[in-house]
Amino acid sequence: MPEERALTNDSAGRLRRRHIISYLFHIICNLSTWVGVVTLVVMLTGVVIRAQGSLDWAFLTSFDSSDPKRTGIFAGLWGCFWLMLLTSSFAIPIGIAAAVYLEEYARKGFLTRVIQLNISNLAGVPSIVYGILGLTIFVRYLGIGTGILSASLTMAILILPIIIIASQEALRSVPQSVRHASLALGATKWQTIWYQVLPASIPGIMTGVILALSRAIGESAPLIVVGAAIYISQTPGNIENVGQIFTEPSKLAKVPSSGFTSLPLQIYNYAALQAKSSFRNEAAAAIVVLLVVLMIMNGIAIYIRYHFQKKLKW
Amino acid sequence: MTTTNNQSLNKSFSFQRLKEQAIFVLLFLCAFISVIVTFSIIYILLKESVLGTKDSPAFFQQQNVWDFLTGTKWAPQYGAGNIGILPLLSATLMITGISAVISLPLGLASAVYLSEYSSPRLRGILKPMLEILAGIPTVVYGYLALVFVTPYVLKPLGEMIGINVGVFNAASAGIVVGLMIIPMVSSLSEDVLRAVPKGLREAGLALGATRFDVSSKIVVPAALSGILASFLLAISRALGETMAVTIAAGVIPKLSANPFEGMETMTAYIVEASKSDATRGSVEYQSIYAVGLMLFIMTFVLNIISQYVLSRFREVYN
Numbered sequence: 001m002p003e004e005r006a007l008t009n010d011s012a013g014r015l016r017r018r019h020i021i022s023y024l025f026h027i028i029c030n031l032s033t034w035v036g037v038v039t040l041v042v043m044l045t046g047v048v049i050r051a052q053g054s055l056d057w058a059f060l061t062s063f064d065s066s067d068p069k070r071t072g073i074f075a076g077l078w079g080c081f082w083l084m085l086l087t088s089s090f091a092i093p094i095g096i097a098a099a100v101y102l103e104e105y106a107r108k109g110f111l112t113r114v115i116q117l118n119i120s121n122l123a124g125v126p127s128i129v130y131g132i133l134g135l136t137i138f139v140r141y142l143g144i145g146t147g148i149l150s151a152s153l154t155m156a157i158l159i160l161p162i163i164i165i166a167s168q169e170a171l172r173s174v175p176q177s178v179r180h181a182s183l184a185l186g187a188t189k190w191q192t193i194w195y196q197v198l199p200a201s202i203p204g205i206m207t208g209v210i211l212a213l214s215r216a217i218g219e220s221a222p223l224i225v226v227g228a229a230i231y232i233s234q235t236p237g238n239i240e241n242v243g244q245i246f247t248e249p250s251k252l253a254k255v256p257s258s259g260f261t262s263l264p265l266q267i268y269n270y271a272a273l274q275a276k277s278s279f280r281n282e283a284a285a286a287i288v289v290l291l292v293v294l295m296i297m298n299g300i301a302i303y304i305r306y307h308f309q310k311k312l313k314w
Numbered sequence: 315m316t317t318t319n320n321q322s323l324n325k326s327f328s329f330q331r332l333k334e335q336a337i338f339v340l341l342f343l344c345a346f347i348s349v350i351v352t353f354s355i356i357y358i359l360l361k362e363s364v365l366g367t368k369d370s371p372a373f374f375q376q377q378n379v380w381d382f383l384t385g386t387k388w389a390p391q392y393g394a395g396n397i398g399i400l401p402l403l404s405a406t407l408m409i410t411g412i413s414a415v416i417s418l419p420l421g422l423a424s425a426v427y428l429s430e431y432s433s434p435r436l437r438g439i440l441k442p443m444l445e446i447l448a449g450i451p452t453v454v455y456g457y458l459a460l461v462f463v464t465p466y467v468l469k470p471l472g473e474m475i476g477i478n479v480g481v482f483n484a485a486s487a488g489i490v491v492g493l494m495i496i497p498m499v500s501s502l503s504e505d506v507l508r509a510v511p512k513g514l515r516e517a518g519l520a521l522g523a524t525r526f527d528v529s530s531k532i533v534v535p536a537a538l539s540g541i542l543a544s545f546l547l548a549i550s551r552a553l554g555e556t557m558a559v560t561i562a563a564g565v566i567p568k569l570s571a572n573p574f575e576g577m578e579t580m581t582a583y584i585v586e587a588s589k590s591d592a593t594r595g596s597v598e599y600q601s602i603y604a605v606g607l608m609l610f611i612m613t614f615v616l617n618i619i620s621q622y623v624l625s626r627f628r629e630v631y632n
Contacts, residue, residue, distance in 0.1 A: 018524050018526070018527070021524070022524035022525045022526035022527070025525070025526040025529070026525065028423060029423045029424065029427035029430075032419070032420045032421075032427065033427045033440060036444075036447065036493050036497070037440075039493060040450070046461075046462055047461075050461075094344045095344075097341045097344035097345070098341070098344040098348065100341055101338075101341035101342050101344060101345040105338060105341060114349065115346065115348060118349050120617075121352070121614065122352060124613060124616075125355065125610065125613065125614070125617075126553070126555075126556065126581065126609060126610075126613055127554070127556065128556045128581050128584050128606070129554070129606055129613075130355075131588070132358070132603065133354060136362070137358065140594070157351055161348065164348070188330060190333070190337050211449070217451075218449070218451025218452070218453070220452075220453055221452075221556035221560075221581070224588060224589060225584060225602075230589070264451050264453045264557070267453045267454070268456070268557060268560075271453070271456060271460060271561055283457055284461075287454050290451060290454070291450070291454070294450075294451070298445075298446055302442065
C-alpha cells in the first residue's frame, strides 16, 4: 500500500509540475507579445513629450533654418504630397493591371510561376537597392534629373510588389460564381472584370494601396540615393498653397523636375546630421506629424476593410 | 433572320475582340514589368561592379575581389587597391545578429501566443496593433535608438559594467531593428502555426498533454520549416535595414567586436556615399555598386531559400 501511494503522489506532483510549466509558458508568450508593443508605446510617448514645445503652426509652415526655433517642415510636407501623388499615379494602375493579369488571365505555366516568384522576391529586396536602381536608370541613363519625377518612379517600383500582392488577394476573394454569371450573360472577359470583378474587389485593393503608400511615405533611404535634398528652402515648383495648383499652371509644370525634400528626410536631418542634439525636439515634432499622417492613412485602410467586409458577404 | 445571326456569330474580326486582345497584351506587359525590374537591378549592379564599359573600368576590374572580401580597411576615397569590405560586413552582421537575438524568440513566442492561447477578440486587437508597429518608418526607429535607447538604457548599463558607450553604437541599432522586425516574425510565424491542422492539437490534448506540450512538441515542430523560413525573411529584412542603422550606429567604418562602439553598415555606407559629391566613374562612386551587389546577393539568397521552404510547407498542409 505505501508503495502505491508514493507512486500516485509522484505522478500527481509531476502532473502539477507540468501544469505549472504550461502556465509559465503561457505567461512568457503573453509577455513577449506585449514587450515590443509596450516598449514602443513608452518611447513614442517620450517623442510626443519632446515634441510639445516645438510643434506649432509656425513649424508646419516654415522652411528649413539653421536656427532650431525658426525651422519648419513646410518643404517636407509639400514634397511628400507631390511624391505620393506621382508615385501613386504610376504604381496603382500598373500594380492593379499586373494583379488582374496574374489572377484572371495567366495560365498556370512556367512564365506565370517565374513572374509570381519574382514579385515575392522583389518585395524582399532592400529599399536601398531600389535607390541604386533609380539613381542609375532614371538619373544617369535616362537623364531625368534628381527631381521628384525620378524619386516617384523609384518609389513606384518599390511599392509595386506590395500593391500587386494585395490586389491579387482582393481579386482572389471574389467568388467564381460572379464571373460565371457575368460570362453566362454574354459579357466578354474584360467586361466581366471591369464591371463585376474589379468593383467587388475595390475595398481590398484600396486597403492594400493605402498600406503601400504609407510604406512609401515613411521611406527615405532610396530618396537619399536618388538625390533628394536634405536641406532645401523651397517647395516643389514654388507652389505654396493649394490654390496655386489651379491658378498657376506654369508652376505645376515645374514640379516633376524640381528638387525636393520629404518629411522622413527632414527627420533624418534633424536627428542625425544637425549639430549635436540641438534639433532633437524638432525631430520629435516632425516624427509626430509623420505618425499622425500615417495613422490617418492606416485608419482609412482599416475603416475601408471593416466597412466593406460587412457589406460584401458572399 | 437565322442566316444573319449565324454570320454575326462567325465574324472573325470585331472591334470588341481586338480590344480584348489589346487589353490582354497591356495587362501582360504590366505584369512583366516586375521581371524587367529584377533583371535591371541585376544588370546595373553587375555592369557597374563587374563588367564595366570601355571608357570606365568596373569596380572589380580595379580592385581584387579576394582583397575586397578579406580586407580590413574601408577607404574607397583613396582609390582602388586596398579596399576591404570587412568593416562594413562585420557591422551589418553584428547589428543583424543583435536584432535576431531579440526578435526571433520574442516574435516566435508572440506567434505561439496569438495562435495557441489568445482569444479571438484579443487577437483581433493585437494583430492590427502589431501591423501598425510594423508600419512605423525606419527613421523613427533610428531616432528612438539615438534619443532613448542609448542614453537611458545602454549608458546606465555601460556605466554599471564599466564600458564606455558611444553616442552612436551598434547595440542600440540592433535593439531597435530587433523591435522593428518582431511584428514581421510574429505575423509570418503565426500564419504557419495556424496552418497546422487542428486535429494534431486535439489529438495531443486528448492524450492528456498540456498546452505547453502541445505547443512545444506538436505545433512548433510541425511548423518548424515554415518558422525557419519566416526567420530567414526577418534576417534578410534586418540586413537591408538602412535608416535606423545609419542614424543609430553612425557612419564611421570600423572593424570592431565591441557593440558599444559606432560602426558603419553596408547600407549606411551606400547612403553616405551617395550623399557625398563623389564624381561619377570614380572608385568611391563605383563602390556603391559593389556594396549594393553584396547586399543584394545576401538578401536574395535568404529570400529565395525562405520562399522555397514556405511553398514546400504550404504544399504539405493545404
